[in-house]
Amino acid sequence: MTTDTSKTTGENAPTGGRPTMLRAITAAGGLASVASTFLAWTWTSEFPGDLTFNGYPGGLQLLTLVLGLLTTLFALSAMDVRGLGWLTPAGSTQALRLMALGTFATTWFTVIAIAVDLGGLANWEPGAWVAAIAGLIPAVAAFLLPNDARPLKRPAKLPSWAEILIIAAVFAIGLYVVNYGIQTDADDPEPFLGYLIATGFAAAALFKAGVVTRLSALTAKYRSVTLIAALVTAVAFPFTQNKASYTELGVNILVFATVALGLNIVVGLAGLLDLGYVAFLGVGAYTAALVSGAGSSTLDIHLPFWAAVIAGAVVSLIFGVLIGAPTLRLRGDYLAIVTLGFGEIFRIAVLNLDGTSGPSVTNGPNGIPNIPPLEIFGFNFGEDHTVLGHTLDTNANYFLLMLLVTIVVVLVFSRAGNSRIGRAWVAIREDETAATAMGINGFRVKLIAFALGATLAGVAGTVWAHVQSTVVPEQYVFAGPVPPNSTFLLAAVILGGMGTIGGPLLGATLLFLIPKKLEFLQDYQLLAFGIALILLMRFRPEGIIPNRRQQLEYHETGQLDVPDQPQLSGNAVGVTKAEA
Amino acid sequence: MTTTTSPVLNANGVTMRFGGLTAVRSVDLTVNSGEIVGLIGPNGAGKTTFFNCLTGLYVPTEGSVSYKGTVLPPKPHLVTQAGVARTFQNIRLFANMTVLENVLVGRHTRTKEGLWSALLRGPGFKRAEAASKERAMELLEFTGLAHKADHLSRNLPYGEQRKLEIARALASDPGLLLLDEPTAGMNPQETRATEELVFAIRDQGTAVLVIEHDMRFIFNLCDRVAVLVQGQKLIEGTPDVVQSDERVIAAYIGTPFEGAPGQEEAAEVEAAEAQQGTRPSGAPKSTTARTEDGQ
Ligand SMILES: Nc1ncnc2c1ncn2[C@@H]1O[C@H](COP(=O)(O)OP(=O)(O)O)[C@@H](O)[C@H]1O
Numbered sequence: 005m006t007t008d009t010s011k012t013t014g015e016n017a018p019t020g021g022r023p024t025m026l027r028a029i030t031a032a033g034g035l036a037s038v039a040s041t042f043l044a045w046t047w048t049s050e051f052p053g054d055l056t057f058n059g060y061p062g063g064l065q066l067l068t069l070v071l072g073l074l075t076t077l078f079a080l081s082a083m084d085v086r087g088l089g090w091l092t093p094a095g096s097t098q099a100l101r102l103m104a105l106g107t108f109a110t111t112w113f114t115v116i117a118i119a120v121d122l123g124g125l126a127n128w129e130p131g132a133w134v135a136a137i138a139g140l141i142p143a144v145a146a147f148l149l150p151n152d153a154r155p156l157k158r159p160a161k162l163p164s165w166a167e168i169l170i171i172a173a174v175f176a177i178g179l180y181v182v183n184y185g186i187q188t189d190a191d192d193p194e195p196f197l198g199y200l201i202a203t204g205f206a207a208a209a210l211f212k213a214g215v216v217t218r219l220s221a222l223t224a225k226y227r228s229v230t231l232i233a234a235l236v237t238a239v240a241f242p243f244t245q246n247k248a249s250y251t252e253l254g255v256n257i258l259v260f261a262t263v264a265l266g267l268n269i270v271v272g273l274a275g276l277l278d279l280g281y282v283a284f285l286g287v288g289a290y291t292a293a294l295v296s297g298a299g300s301s302t303l304d305i306h307l308p309f310w311a312a313v314i315a316g317a318v319v320s321l322i323f324g325v326l327i328g329a330p331t332l333r334l335r336g337d338y339l340a341i342v343t344l345g346f347g348e349i350f351r352i353a354v355l356n357l358d359g360t361s362g363p364s365v366t367n368g369p370n371g372i373p374n375i376p377p378l379e380i381f382g383f384n385f386g387e388d389h390t391v392l393g394h395t396l397d398t399n400a401n402y403f404l405l406m407l408l409v410t411i412v413v414v415l416v417f418s419r420a421g422n423s424r425i426g427r428a429w430v431a432i433r434e435d436e437t438a439a440t441a442m443g444i445n446g447f448r449v450k451l452i453a454f455a456l457g458a459t460l461a462g463v464a465g466t467v468w469a470h471v472q473s474t475v476v477p478e479q480y481v482f483a484g485p486v487p488p489n490s491t492f493l494l495a496a497v498i499l500g501g502m503g504t505i506g507g508p509l510l511g512a513t514l515l516f517l518i519p520k521k522l523e524f525l526q527d528y529q530l531l532a533f534g535i536a537l538i539l540l541m542r543f544r545p546e547g548i549i550p551n552r553r554q555q556l557e558y559h560e561t562g563q564l565d566v567p568d569q570p571q572l573s574g575n576a577v578g579v580t581k582a583e584a
Numbered sequence: 585m586t587t588t589t590s591p592v593l594n595a596n597g598v599t600m601r602f603g604g605l606t607a608v609r610s611v612d613l614t615v616n617s618g619e620i621v622g623l624i625g626p627n628g629a630g631k632t633t634f635f636n637c638l639t640g641l642y643v644p645t646e647g648s649v650s651y652k653g654t655v656l657p658p659k660p661h662l663v664t665q666a667g668v669a670r671t672f673q674n675i676r677l678f679a680n681m682t683v684l685e686n687v688l689v690g691r692h693t694r695t696k697e698g699l700w701s702a703l704l705r706g707p708g709f710k711r712a713e714a715a716s717k718e719r720a721m722e723l724l725e726f727t728g729l730a731h732k733a734d735h736l737s738r739n740l741p742y743g744e745q746r747k748l749e750i751a752r753a754l755a756s757d758p759g760l761l762l763l764d765e766p767t768a769g770m771n772p773q774e775t776r777a778t779e780e781l782v783f784a785i786r787d788q789g790t791a792v793l794v795i796e797h798d799m800r801f802i803f804n805l806c807d808r809v810a811v812l813v814q815g816q817k818l819i820e821g822t823p824d825v826v827q828s829d830e831r832v833i834a835a836y837i838g839t840p841f842e843g844a845p846g847q848e849e850a851a852e853v854e855a856a857e858a859q860q861g862t863r864p865s866g867a868p869k870s871t872t873a874r875t876e877d878g879q
C-alpha cells in the first residue's frame with residue numbers, strides 16, 4: 005500500500021527516474037525488515053530475548069522493527085510524500101543512508117549473533133534469512149542515491165500548543181529510549197550491543213536529517229516549557245523503574261553526570277585542566293560521612309543534612325582555594341600536574357589517617373561504613389515509600405534528592421557561564437594574554453572557576469556518601485575500572501562535549517552504562533575507553549554534543565548560526581594577504 | 585579642539601633587556617591629553633616591546649611609566665583598569681567568541697558583577713548586563729561592526745578584525761589608547777577609514793599612541809612623531825620635522841643619495857609609502873608574533 009503511494013508521488017517528483025526508484029526500493033526494504041520481525045528468527049529461546057515467535061516481534065527484533073519503520077518513513081519523506089517533509093529538513097540522502105545502514109547493522113548483528121551463539125546458520129529459521137536480505141536491500145539502495153544535502157528548510161508554521169506537544173513527546177520518547185537501555189538484560193551482552201548500534205545510527209540519522217537542529221531551535225524558543233519537560237522527565241524516571249538495580253544505575257548516573265558537569269565549568273568554560281577533580285568529590289563525601297552520625301566516624305556528631313551539605317561544600321571550597329591559589333598564578337600545565345598530585349595525595353592521606361600511620365580521622369582503608377540513611381522532615385531515605393501507587397526504593401529516594409543538586413549545578417553552569425564572569429573564563433581560555441590586557445585579573449577569575457568547581461563536587465559528594473552509605477578511599481583514584489575516578493569524569497566531559505550542559509550528562513551516562521551492561525568488557529574496559537577516546541578525537545573532537553563555538557572551530561564549513569552575508573568580496577584580498 | 589598640555593602618559597627612561605639584547609634603551613615619551621602621537625621605526629626597533637612595557641605585559645628592566653601622574657603597576661589588568669587600553673600587532677581577538685562578546689569582555693574593568701550576582705540574577709545584574717550590551721553595541725556602531733555583532737570574530741575579514749580590536753579596547757573607556765600597527769594588512773580604503781576612526785577617538789577625548797609603518801597614515805594623523813631605531817629614540821617632533829630628518833630617512837630607506845635635494849627624498853618617501861600600502865604585513869607580523877607568543 006505504501007509503495008503505491010510512493011509510486012504516484014514519484015512520477016510527480018521533479019527528480020524522477022533512478023533516485024525515485026532507489027528510494028522506493030529503500031522504503032520497500034524497510035517495510036520488509038518490519039515484516040520480517042513478525043517471523044521467528046531462530047528455533048530456541050536460548051538466544052537472549054526469545055526470537056522464536058511467529059506473529060509478534062520480541063527482543064532484538066524490536067530494534068529492527070523500529071529502525072525499519074524509520075527507514076521507510078525517511079525514504080517516503082525523500083520521495084516528497086506529503087506530510088513527511090518535516091522528517092528531513094536538511095536533506096534526506098545522508099539521513100536515509102544512516103538509517104538504512106542502522107537497520108542493516110542491527111539486523112545483521114542479531115542474525116550473526118544467533119549463528120555465533122548457537123553454532124551455525126542451521127539455527128536460522130526462515131525469518132532470519134528474510135530479515136538479512138530485507139536489511140541488506142535498503143542499505144545498498146540508499147548508498148546509490150545522489151547526495152541532496154541542503155540548508156535547513158523553513159519550518160512549517162505550527163500553533164504553539166502543537167510545538168509544546170512536540171517538546172513533550174520528544175522528552176517522553178527520550179525517557180523511553182533511556183529506560184530501554186537501562187532495563188536491557190545485563191546477563192548477555194547482545195541486547196545492549198544491539199541497542200547501542202540502533203540508537204547510535206538512529207541518532208546520527210536524525211542529526212543529519214536536520215531534525216535535531218530543528219528540535220533544538222524549538223527548545224530554545226520555549227525555554228521554560230523545555231525546562232519543565234526536562235524536570236518532569238527526570239522526576240518521572242524513578243517512577244518508571246521496577247527493579248532496585250535500575251534505580252541504582254539511575255542514581256549513580258545522576259551523581260556522576262552532575263560531577264562531570266561541575267568539572268565542565270573548570271575544564272570546558274575556564275579551560276583549566278583538572279586531573280584530580282574526583283578528590284573534591286571525596287572531600288565532600290568524607291566530610292559528610294564524618295559529621296552524619298556514622299558509628300565508626302571519629303567525630304561524634306550527627307548534623308542535619310543541610311548542615312552536612314554546607315560543611316562538605318565549605319571544606320571542598322577550602323581545598324580548592326588551597327590547591328588553586330599557588331598554581332593558578334602560573335600558566336601552562338602546572339595546574340594539571342598539581343591537581344594530578346593532589347588527587348593522589350588525597351587518597352593516600354585518607355589511607356594513612358587511620359590512627360597508626362597518622363592521626364585517627366578516616367579509619368584508613370576501612371573507610372567509614374554504615375552512614376545512617378538521611379531523614380528529612382520525617383522522610384526516611386532508607387525506606388521504601390509508596391507514592392502515587394509506585395514504590396520508591398532507597399535509590400529512587402536518593403535519585404530525587406540528587407536531582408535537586410543536579411538542578412543547582414545546571415543553574416550555576418548556565419547562569420555563571422552566561423555572565424561577565426563566564427565571558428571572562430572563556431576569554432582566558434581563548435587567549436590569556438589578551439584577556440589580561442583587557443583588564444581581566446586572570447588569577448582571580450581562574451581561582452573562582454576552580455573553587456566553584458571544587459565546591460559543586462563537594463556538594464555532590466555529600467549526597468554520594470549517603471547513597472553509598474559508606475566511603476572508602478579506593479574510589480577516589482586518578483584512573484580505574486570503576487567510576488568515579490578523575491579520568492572517567494574528564495572523559496565524560498570530553499566525550500559529551502566541552503562547554504555544554506548536555507554533553508557531560510550524556511557522556512557520563514554512556515561511560516557508566518556501557519561497562520555496566522557489557523560485562524565482557526570489564527577486563528578490557530580501560531583499553532576500550534582509550535580506543536573510544538582516540539577515535540573520538542580523530543572524528544569528532546568537539547564531543548557528541550558540540551558547543552556552538554567548538555562546532556565552528558573544528559569544522560570550518562558548517563557556519564550554522566551566523567547570519568548569511570556576502571561579506572568577503574571587498575576584503576578578500578586583505579584576508580588572503582594577511583594569512584599568507 | 586582644545587589641546588591642554590596635561591600629560592596622560594609619561595614614560596621615563598624605559599629600558600627592556602632580554603638577556604644580552606637590549607630591545608628598548610632608555611626611552612622617554614610623553615603623550616598629552618587630546619594628542620595623537622606616532623611611534624615609527626624599522627622592524628625590530630623595539631616598538632612593540634615598548635608597548636608591552638607600557639601595558640605591563642613586560643616588566644621594564646629600568647624606568648617607570650606613569651598615567652596621569654600615578655605610576656602604573658606592571659600588571660596588565662591594572663594598567664587597563666587605570667585607563668590604558670591597547671590593541672595587538674598580531675591580532676589577538678577571542679577567536680571563538682562573537683563580536684559582541686569580544687567587546688563585552690572589554691567592558692570587564694568597568695563592570696563589577698561577580699559570581700554571586702550572576703547566580704542570583706537580581707535586578708542589578710540585569711541592569712548592568714543591559715547597560716554593558718548597550719555600550720558594546722554603541723562601540724560596534726562607532727567602529728561600523730554593528731551588523732556583525734553575532735558573528736564569531738574568527739570569521740571576520742582581516743580589516744574588520746583590526747577594527748574589532750579597537751572596539752574591544754575602547755570598551756574599557758580608556759584615557760589613552762595604544763594601537764600597534766592598526767592598518768597592517770589593510771587596503772587603502774580601509775586605511776583611510778581607520779584614519780577617520782582614530783580622529784574620532786581622539787575627538788571623544790582619548791589620547792592615542794600609534795605604531796605604524798604607513799608613513800602617509802602617520803604623518804596625516806599625528807600631532808607628534810617619535811622615531812625608534814634599535815631600541816633608542818632617535819628623534820621626536822612634529823611630522824614635518826621628522827619627515828625631513830636625514831637620520832630617519834637613512835634608518836628607513838637606507839643612506840640617501842649624496843647631496844640629494846629634499847624634493848627627491850620626499851619622492852622616495854612617497855614611493856616607500858606606496859609600497860607600504862600594498863605590501864602584506866607578513867614580515868613585521870612574523871617578527872612580533874614570535875616575540876609576543878614567547879611570553
Ligand atoms: N620576549 C622576548 N624575548 C627575546 N627577545 C625579544 C622579546 N620580545 C622582543 N624581543 C626582541 O626585541 C626586538 C624588538 O622587537 P619588537 O619590539 O617586536 O620590534 P618592532 O615592534 O619595533 O618591530 C627584536 O629583536 C625582538 O626579537
Ligand SMILES: [Mg+2]
Nearest residue numbers: 631632673872
Ligand atoms: Mg611590532
